[in-house]
Amino acid sequence: MIPIKSLGQAERNNWYFGALAGVSFNGGSLTSLNDNGILRPIAFGQIQGPDNIAVVNDPAGNLLFYTEGRVFKNRLQQNMPSTPTDEYAFRESQQVVTRNPGNPDQYYLFVIIQDGLMMRLSYTIVDMSLDNGLGDILLESAHTIVLNNVGQQMTTAQHANGRDIWVICQGNGTFNSFLVSPGGVSTVAIRSQTGLSPVDGNFNNFGAIETSPNNQLIAGIFSDLGKVLLFEFDNLTGQLNSIYEDEPAIASPLPFTGVEFSINSEVLYVTHNTAGIRQYDLSDLSQIPSFVSITPQTGGLAFSHLKRGPDGKIYVSNRGTSFLGAINDPNTLGIGCDYQTNVFNFSSGAHLLDLPTFLLPDRPEGISFLNICLGESTQLRFGTDFFSTNYEWDLGNGTTIMGSDTINYTYPVPGRYTVTVQGRDQFGSPTFSDSKEVIIYDSPVIAPIDDIYNCLEDTAFFFIFMEDEILGVLDPNVFQVSYYLNEEDALVRDNNVIEYTPGIGSQTVWVRIDNKLNFQCFDITSFDIITPEFFTIDIDTEQFLCDNSDLSLRAPDGFLSYEWNTGSTDQEIIINATGDYRLTVVKDLGNFTCEAFIVIDVSLASLPVxxxxxxxxxxxxxxxxxxxxxxxxxxxxxxxxxxxxxxxxxxxxxxxxxxxxxxxxxxxxxxxxxxxxLLYYDKFFTPNSDGFNDYWQIFNSKRETGLRIRIYDRYGKLIAIIDPQGIGWDGTYNGVDVPSSDYWFRVERPSGKTYNGHFTLKR
The missing domain is CATH 2.60.40 (Immunoglobulin-like)
Incomplete structure (x- = not known):
């Protein structure tokens, strides 16, 4: 038993890992847990399942449940009623667990399952209100597929709004960030292709990733590539950007095994299977120096995994051992970080091939906040181990509040605010201070949108034409509009549409306006497209403008009103420019009016060719x-x-x-x-000098320049070449009359076309 100091990270107080191993940080000291009830097969030194057990503790450090993705154990070490599930996690893959921001009783477990040769990201929902408060999985949610073709790596990060959670995974060189919000798990990923090459394919898919405590960095080890990579993470947009790559490791096999950050997010630690622990100085991200080894003498240990404890120390597991090592002061650079090989021996459990994964802290150390959209009540919170009775908050806009470690304030205008908190003891003496920038984002309010009556068949509504009207006074540089066919899709920004072709009946269209920088600041509303019947606008949709002439576009009779996109409301307009002319007509159908439109394409007529x-x-x-x-x-x-x-x-x-x-x-x-x-010829001629049909010639041969005419006997012998400008053939060969018979001719025209025929010579 060793004493510990808690840093307000009680969600990490109970650990289950390895082969029936466990420890607890509750009670002010590190003690063994001998009740790990999840058997984990180990074959050839590898865990046959995920690389970590997900252990869910509440903010006070009380165990709620734990799981390896298939078997779910409640706090009484009983199987939840609906477990085990029928899916197995991919070996040595990471799994993560998050709260449901929309339901305090529910948790999402994300696990990578193997289906044939494909690895799929899935989630299962645990609802703690079930089984008399002991919890159970929602069977209908068990292993809901989120994404196909993923690798082993997965981590979570807090969204900038302090409420929602990002789940980040990687597959074949692309990072995918999914947002968990009160609306559920987004089905559309924020994709980042950075740091890895898709050419490396499946070699990218082995290793682990971890998020820094400040949610601004993600570090990754990629075992098959021998790489250590560092990424900046934008926890507002979900985008990753590669900023550092260590030189590939030469040692094999699978050299890198674990990765973890110090509590101040300025030091990174990476375990190498045989070479020990590397330390990276991240205090200046523009100039990251080479790593230093904090384990110059490894003592033959096989270094496995790293995990930060609730006391801020980073604990180290070693393959085949029954003890934990620790980096006692991870914020300190060099060997001053105080790595110890053995700080705790287990009374039961062995094969420490992994360490667990936990919820993100409900109240992280320092200033944190919830709700950063204009009009929301922003909750400012401070987490610390320093005891204070009074907290003096400076909200960065001239407003100060004396209160507790949690206050609420509604900012009147959007902007960047530097929030400072000063803690004081009962005598008024300062105990600590902290500051953090909070950005309040402008939030839209959509004006009501009138329903649309449509009566034009097979005509798509392109919603972009409505955008200016829907935005109204909202700045299009700040806000963007999207459209959906049901409210659920609008809430999670999934399956947006850009057009809709209505049929007879009614369709509700949901409109969502987002702040472009923070799509958690949004508003939604709806309108209906109502189609009671179809009618046509009888006018040509393709018309031509002649040179130096005006063109009349006249709409048909029988409508209540006419409106052209030129601004005219006349039935007929006169135009002198090319372009698309949109005509909207309104028809009176008795109890209501119906609108239809048509677009007329007017182009410049060209001279026919x-x-x-x-x-x-x-x-x-x-x-x-x-x-x-x-x-x-x-x-x-x-x-x-x-x-x-x-x-x-x-x-x-x-x-x-x-x-x-x-x-x-x-x-x-x-x-x-x-x-x-047109060319033609006589079918016979009689060269007997009687003045009738004495010569054979092609009719109109003199009119077509370049004509070539040849005559052959029935055996293919060339008999004569006729001058097309002459009188024709007289029925002789070398001055001697040829006998009566059928003769063949071939005409070649200047175009290259030929014609073959035959005629009769009669004597």
Whole structure:
């Protein structure tokens, strides 16, 4: 039994760990606990389960329950009625426990379970109001999955508002911060990719992380990488930022095993499996010197874990032993921190492969506070072992209050305030003083939002168009708006929507406005989108503005009112600029009115461009011309510039010369093609010098420059090459008449197209 001094950390008074080991700091001395009832299998020197037992003590140091994630023991060392659960924690993973800020009887246990090859972050709720005050788990909550693909590391940190708790875990190089608030556990993580590389994948996932007592730093050991990393932690936003990395350790296997901070958060300690304990000076985070060893002679011990006790000392476990070591003065640098190998021997229990995890302190040492949103009553608290009868509070805005160690004050305006407390004894002499900056954040109040009656089918409401109206006088640089389809999602900021397409009926939309710097300062309200029926606004949604011309946009008749985004409330507006024109109409439906809107896209009409003309010819009366335009539009087509048609295909054309005309319907712009010539040929000719059909030639060959014409006999022999500008073929080969027969021809056009056919020579 050794005497101890408590530092107001009674949530750490009872410890259960190792193989049936336990100690208690209650009663002013360190004593053994021989009632650890959780059997923990150990195989090949490893605990088959989490790396720590979660021990839950109340602020007075009384045991409430403890668990390794599957078996839950109440304060009478009995199994809670609904345990054990059917899930096993991943070996040597960390688990953490937090209060439920919305229910003083409930606690969240976060544990990493293994499902096949995947590790998942889950939580289980313990409710102390059950089983006559001895507590039980809520079966419906048992191992609720929060995140897949996580590593061993997990820790907790106090939110800047003094009430909520961050749960921080890591997986494959990314840190995930989940907020536990009165609304429950957030399902959307604050993600930080810093310090670790996703390329290292699963190698990132082994080790441990720990939060400093001031909740501003997180240190991590990553065994498979041989790394020690230090991160700044923003306990307002949940973001991590890597600021220091120690050189990788050479020793193996699994060199780093434990990590812990001193009570003043300025000294970090890391255990190395074979090399002892490293100490890091964090007094100047911009220049962190190399570590020093506080265990130059390890004595063959295998150093395992570190845990800060309620007395401010850091206790050390060693594999295979039945005693605890301690760093007696962790705030002191160098060997002056006074590490002792053995400060306590156990009367029972062994295999000290781990040390427990605890709740964050309800009242941490120094000034702490609850509620930092404007309009809230901010509770300022001071935790200390110094005895004082009077506390003099300076609230940083000219206000002073004489009171106890806990006061409440509502700040009239947001801002940064340096709060100071001076303790005095019964004679008025000062006993201590402390100061801390408190930030009061502006908190929004949402004005009532009118319900919306909608009657436009298949039309999405984009809520961004409502943002200015909803913010009203609130500064958009300070506040942000989000939208949800149920109140539960709005309270936990989950499943926000940016649009909604209503159907017949009613849908409640929840609006949340957050302070951008502190989303715990928020307000929510709701409005309904009501759709009694659908009607349409009969107007083209795509229109064109012609050069040097105005365009009339006219809404259809039959509506109670009209409103354009130009500010006009007329049924018709005249415009001369391109853009989106939003028309909102209101229809009188008898007992109520209904609103609908439509957006008309007005763009500048361009001169129509003919991209291609496809000609299908070589027949007497069944030829066709197809016109392909470069851009889509509304066009009319003609072959004589008099009679126009909407179709871009002209069919059943006789052999003739043609020209295509295209007119833009919107603006009347007209373009035309070059002349087009359809080709054709006679199916026979009679070269007998009678003046009829004495020559064979391609019709219109003289009109198409670059035409090439070849004639072959039925065996493929080239008989003649015809000049397209000449009279044609006279039926001879080298001046000698060829016999009556069928002959083949091939025409090659300048476009590269070819045509093959045949005709008959008759004599």
């Amino acid at each position: 003919i991209e291609m003309i496809n000609i299908t010819d070589w027949s007497a009366n069944s030829n066709s011309i197809e016109v392909i335009m470069e851009e889509a539009g509304v066009y009319e087509y003609s072959l004589d510039n008099r009679i126009f048609q909407s179709s871009n295909i002209f069919s059943d054309l006789p052999i003739d010369d043609y020209q295509v005309f295209v007119k833009d319907v919107e603006c009347g712009e007209l373009v035309f093609s070059e002349e087009l010539f």
